[in-house]
Amino acid sequence: MARVYNFSPGPSALPLPVLEKVKAALPEYADTGMSVMEMSHRSAMYLDIIHDAEARLRALMHIPDTYAVLFLHGGATAQFASIPMNLMVNGVADYIDSGNFAHGAAGEAVKYGKVSIVASSRADNYTYIPDWKGKLTPGADYLHITTNNTIYGTHFIELPEGDAPLVADMSSNILGEVYDIEKFGVVYAGAQKNIGPAGLCVLIVRKDLLGHALPICPKVFNWATQADNESMLNTPNTFAIYVAGLCMEWLQNQGGVEGIAKVNQEKAALIYDFLDNSKVFKGTAQKEFRSVMNVTFVTGDKEKDAAFVKFAAAQGLVNLKGHRSVGGMRASIYNAMPIEGVKRLVDVMKAFEAQQ
Numbered sequence: 001m002a003r004v005y006n007f008s009p010g011p012s013a014l015p016l017p018v019l020e021k022v023k024a025a026l027p028e029y030a031d032t033g034m035s036v037m038e039m040s041h042r043s044a045m046y047l048d049i050i051h052d053a054e055a056r057l058r059a060l061m062h063i064p065d066t067y068a069v070l071f072l073h074g075g076a077t078a079q080f081a082s083i084p085m086n087l088m089v090n091g092v093a094d095y096i097d098s099g100n101f102a103h104g105a106a107g108e109a110v111k112y113g114k115v116s117i118v119a120s121s122r123a124d125n126y127t128y129i130p131d132w133k134g135k136l137t138p139g140a141d142y143l144h145i146t147t148n149n150t151i152y153g154t155h156f157i158e159l160p161e162g163d164a165p166l167v168a169d170m171s172s173n174i175l176g177e178v179y180d181i182e183k184f185g186v187v188y189a190g191a192q193k194n195i196g197p198a199g200l201c202v203l204i205v206r207k208d209l210l211g212h213a214l215p216i217c218p219k220v221f222n223w224a225t226q227a228d229n230e231s232m233l234n235t236p237n238t239f240a241i242y243v244a245g246l247c248m249e250w251l252q253n254q255g256g257v258e259g260i261a262k263v264n265q266e267k268a269a270l271i272y273d274f275l276d277n278s279k280v281f282k283g284t285a286q287k288e289f290r291s292v293m294n295v296t297f298v299t300g301d302k303e304k305d306a307a308f309v310k311f312a313a314a315q316g317l318v319n320l321k322g323h324r325s326v327g328g329m330r331a332s333i334y335n336a337m338p339i340e341g342v343k344r345l346v347d348v349m350k351a352f353e354a355q356q
């Protein structure tokens with residue numbers, strides 16, 4: 001078996017011990033005589049699995065009982081529409097436009113009410129987090145942010161504080177950085193970056209925000225209905241929830257979010273320190289806002305970028321090509337990327353540089 005170091009932005013690498021556990025239990029889970037994929041979502045055995053995943057997430061993120069945890073379909077993108085349908089009581093919401101996903105979230109919300117883009121870095125290709133201070137709309141139903149901008153490699157250093165509940169797309173840095181959940185009204189994340197396999201969205205919502213959905217909101221998108229049914233209004237993505245639970249167990253064994261966050265800082269610092277001293281490569285995000293999860297960089301020459309991606313792939317470092325809107329390279333170094341993989345990347349960058 002030859003596992004590579006996979007720097008994919010998503011779906012992303014999963015911890016090997018998790019994959020091995022899944023493999024061992026694939027034909028038969030515990031003593032049930034069947035795979036998790038074949039179980040009724042309402043069986044006692046499966047209820048144990050989903051409750052265990054929820055309990056682990058609550059422990060990892062210190063989520064109090066005043067918040068509901070939902071396991072939903074449709075990835076983060078479905079929530080771009082669900083958020084206004086569940087929260088736009090007065091029909092007004094603020095959005096901070098810090099990247100393509102943030103832009104997409106606002107683009108869905110305009111179908112349901114008035115959207116204010118209170119700050120945007122779009123004109124500068126999202127190389128920084130725009131300044132929102134003093135610009136929030138009084139009486140807005142909520143303020144939406146994207147805590148980590150996967151494509152551009154930036155993240156919020158400071159969270160906005162206002163009267164409106166803060167709604168955060170945390171798809172690419174949930175469980176990778178420490179947050180105080182009580183600063184948020186809603187946190188949601190597509191699972192395929194830092195939680196588990198694709199096809200699942202985790203949503204954490206303060207319970208007082210439930211029950212205000214617009215009448216047009218379809219019931220599968222209605223968080224209150226989903227909460228009343230423990231995410232089982234219809235059949236949830238049973239297998240993805242099971243694997244996510246195993247990833248959370250693995251994370252607890254790594255010292256939890258607090259433990260892995262320190263390692264993530266170290267990983268990111270290794271690459272950024274190299275970039276800041278490199279004659280060939282340079283980072284694309286403004287230093288102050290640099291992401292801990294997605295490191296974006298270029299050589300300044302498209303052919304050289306492509307040559308580097310090829311050079312790295314030949315040495316088992318794959319999926320380093322940047323998103324088309326930034327170009328160059330992007331190293332996604334989520335929780336499952338070991339520090340050894342990052343050290344290898346820096347060595348390979350050094351070797352490439354020496355050849356220039």
Ligand SMILES: *Cc1c(COP(=O)(O)O)cnc(C)c1O
Pocket residue numbers: 010074075076077078101146148149150169170171172190191193
């Ligand atoms: C990947 C990503 C999305 C899209 O997630 P889906 O699960 O594919 O819908 C949304 N927001 C952010 C910040 C992402 O990184």
